[in-house]
Amino acid sequence: MIRKHPYLVMTFLLLFAVLLSIALGAVRIPIGTMVRIFSDNLFRRTDGAAGQDAIETILLAVRLPHTILVLLTGAALASSGAAYQGLFRNPLSDPYLIGVASGAGLGAVAMMSLQGMHSLLGYYLIPLGAFTGAILTVVLVYQLAHVNGMVPLTTLILAGVAFGSFASALTSFLMLRDDGAVYRAIAFLMGGSPIAGWQPVLAVLPFMMFGMGALLLSGHILNLLQFGEEEARQMGLDVDRAKIFVIVAASMTTAVAVAFSGVIGYIGLIVPHIIRLVWGPDYKRLIPLSILGGAITLLLSDVLARVLIAPSTIPVGIVTALAGTPFFLYILRRAKREVFW
Amino acid sequence: MMNKRSNLLLVLIAVAIGIAACAPAAVLQEVQEQEKASSAPAEEVGGTTTLVFTDDLGNELQFDQYPHAIVSISPSMTEMLFALGAGEQLVGRDEMSTYPEAALDVPNIGAMWGDLPVEAILAAEPDLVLAAEIISPETVSALQELGLTVYWQANPDTFEDLWDNLREIAALTGHKEEAETLATELAARVAAVEKAITDAETTPVVFYELDATDPSNPWTTGSGTFIDYIISLAGGVNAAAALEGEYAQISAEALISENPDVILLGDALYGISAESVMARAGWDAIAAVQNGAVYPVDPNTLSVPGPRLVDGLETVAALLHPELFD
Amino acid sequence: MLHIKNLKVMYGEKPALRDVSLAVAPGDIMALIGPNGAGKTSLIRAVSGTVQPASGMITVDGQKVEHLSPAQRARLMAVVPQARQLGGAYTVRQAVMMGRTAYMGWLGRESKGDEEAVERALEHACLSHLTQRHIANLSGGEQQRVLLARALAQETKVLLLDEPTNHLDLRHQVDFLKLLEKLVRENCIAVMMAMHDLNLVAGIADRVALLVEGRIMAQGSPEYVLNEEILLSAYQVEVRTWADPESGQRVILPRMDWPGA
DSSP: OTTTOHHHHHHHHHHHHHHHHHHOSSSOOOHHHHHHHHHHHHHSOOOGGGOOOHHHHIIIIIIHHHHHHHHHHHHHHHHHHHHHHHHHTOTTOOTTTTSHHHHHHHHHHHHHHHHTTOOTTOTTHHHHHHHHHHHHHHHHHHHHHOBTTBOOHHHHHHHHHHHHHHHHHHHHHHHHHOHHHHHHHHHHHTSOOSOOSHHHHHHHHHHHHHHHHHHHTTHHHHHHHTTOHHHHHHTTOOHHHHHHHHHHHHHHHHHHHHHHHOOOOSHHHHHHHHHHHHHOSOHHHHHHHHHHHHHHHHHHHHHHHHHTTTTSOOOHHHHHHHHHHHHHHHHHHHHHHSOOO | OHHHHHHHHHHHHHHHHHHHHHHHHHHHHHHHHHHHHHOEEEEEETTTTEEEEEOTTSOEEEESSOOOSEEEOSHHHHHHHHHTTOGGGEEEEOTTOOOSGGGGGSOBOOOSSSSOOHHHHHHTOOSEEEEETTSOHHHHHHHHHTTOOEEEEOOOSSHHHHHHHHHHHHHHHTOHHHHHHHHHHHHHHHHHHHHHHTTOOOOOEEEEEEEOSSTTSOEEOOBTSHHHHHHHHTTOEETTTTSBSSSEEOOHHHHHHHOOSEEEETTGGGTOOHHHHHTSTTGGGSHHHHTTOEEEOOTHHHHSOSTHHHHHHHHHHHHHOTTTOO | OEEEEEEEEEETTEEEEEEEEEEEOTTOEEEEEOSTTSSHHHHHHHHHTSSOOSEEEEEETTEEOTTOOHHHHHHHEEEEOOOOSOOSOOBHHHHHHGGGHHHHTTTTOOOHHHHHHHHHHHHHTTOGGGTTSBGGGSOHHHHHHHHHHHHHHTOOSEEEEESTTTTSOHHHHHHHHHHHHHHHHHHTOEEEEEOOOHHHHHHHOSEEEEEETTEEEEEEOHHHHSOHHHHHHHHSOOEEEEEOTTTOOEEEEEOTTOTTO
């Protein structure tokens, strides 16, 4: 039954996860209150001056945008993970394979050192730095790897790994040089950002829509590529352009996700595999279902992260790693018995 | 053609990174200059009793009455509030604020590293959030975006700065008298130490150990830090004076050649004992180890920028010059 | 009609094909034979567009193919590769549908026309009863037929096959080739097929081209090319050839007792 209705099941799970994410946190918000606040705000223009009470502020200014950001981030990571797995035909691929995470980390930490103590320019510099770092990394890695407009995938991976190590080393160096940055850098690299509110959501939204939209359109391309580049070309695919398309879409999506949410692992690796296990490898379905699946998984991990040691938060990257590893091992065991990727 | 472009790109990146690595020092200096100018005391404006304050980030805060629902997100703030008798005005404190004991009765709003516990802070409905320098300006902005009033105070560089900081917090919370009493008392204790030190015949070299997980490259505090300042006031000299900053790494070799007379263990709370230090390979060449002058200290009295810094000074002075203090 | 004129292909410094000229008429099966490394696969790859020739011309029905986009080219010629272990848990129908890429565009939108073409291809390849099976679970013979169906779905005038029967057992080899022959005659497709098994070539090919070290050593009817001197010179193996008295089909027998062997 589950197999027959993937979108229904996933949408239902997503709604559940969203509800959970909004309801739980350091402060419990009962459903009744939630409904009241939403209807107040949707159906009546409340005069902002009459001071929202704390619960309302928490719900509307903190928890709701946070939920949406987490949803988008999970979707972004899982879909680009799926895309990379299809592109490189390697089940161990994740969105950080060609160095995006290291580049983003370097960009973010570089901004943290630059700002020093008096950052009146606001907190956007860090995500901007992270995003720029990520994109620059992909561009550089691509330049290193490409030959005559063609991108041999193995070279791309090697270049990505090499540059990734270089970026990580530079990041560590920068962290050493400026102790103010160390705390913030570590928090960023573990997955998490200090920015709450609607701004990050608005900043992220266009990139996410664009990137994930492009990934949604890449299903057929990825299916073809599973048969090898030569056969894909013989069937009529402009392989070189298609590869670039997928790389750009996936990298941009990952870059903006990392910029605002730090480096969160396992979502991009595990979620596509789970979807494949249940619903098969057709990328025309795998990408959209990964979007839903990634959102659900990260939302649930984030709830755990916020609730387990409330009122403090465990960096969500730690939760995904702890939960992700046993899942990953389970998948490996299944994979040995079946051919499904 | 492609190669030229990627080369240019690489050069640009290298330049950007180079700037990033050198910038902090420049920015820091400029900022410190600005701070000295802007730590303004409270004023009473016009005929109304509106209280106006300007914090060290240049933010202007206004109150109709003294804030009575304060959330402190830095341990030093919590300590100062209680020392000034303003503990009753606290409705929330961060996880690391565990001194004095009375602070433990104030609701914990969470840890300030990683994701901000904004929900808990908001739920406490504070009229003022107090933050020390350890809180980044981004965090302050983030809190302000949510409608919170935040007062950010830079760390003191000297004890005089500390008295001023106390006065600022006192003015903010309506405890000016207590501040003066406290400042006078603390200043007297500092003066007593300084007076005793004038009779010192030696100036021992002191190594303050922050972390020695890697004993061949331990972490210490360099010059320009409060700990360095305390060591000087206490009649010693910092073994890591050539280094700079709150977290500086020194090689064991450099340390051995500095040959400190006293080692202070700021990591004693994390299981480092004098015995374990003296057992480290090569460290027996150090005078401090040979003379058994390896002492655990409570890092909270040396790095939390609050009134306990005076306790720290007294402890260190007594360890460096036991003959001058009972 | 597939025309290849003075084709030259270089792999770096090494010439893989030198001055190759061939023509294949619609409805004809041309077999490419020759020792390993002679250039059979290079020829197929050059025609299908996987490698760029250094010089020479390739036309299909008079149209030059060098500067066509992959999609345009795919409407003129299709390739049936060897069915090595097929990965991906795609169903037969999904796999065959991918052959319609040239008509569906890179989004992969299936139109009625595409569905019909796929149905036809599945029928022609006798796979109609297997459409929902996963390709990884099929036998070697069935997998090869899936690849044939996929190529047929492309509805091209030219079909290129690269040693399609190498790993199949005798039964499947014969089945596949008979199927291919029938389809080719019915639809007037020009077929160029690289093959190893000379006896099968004798049974199925209308024309044979023998490639040795990148050059065409001999080209013509099977009887002409598959003769003892030519084969000895090409393969350095002594063979005996004769026409089977019953069917007239050429038989090639390698001499195992030959002193030079």
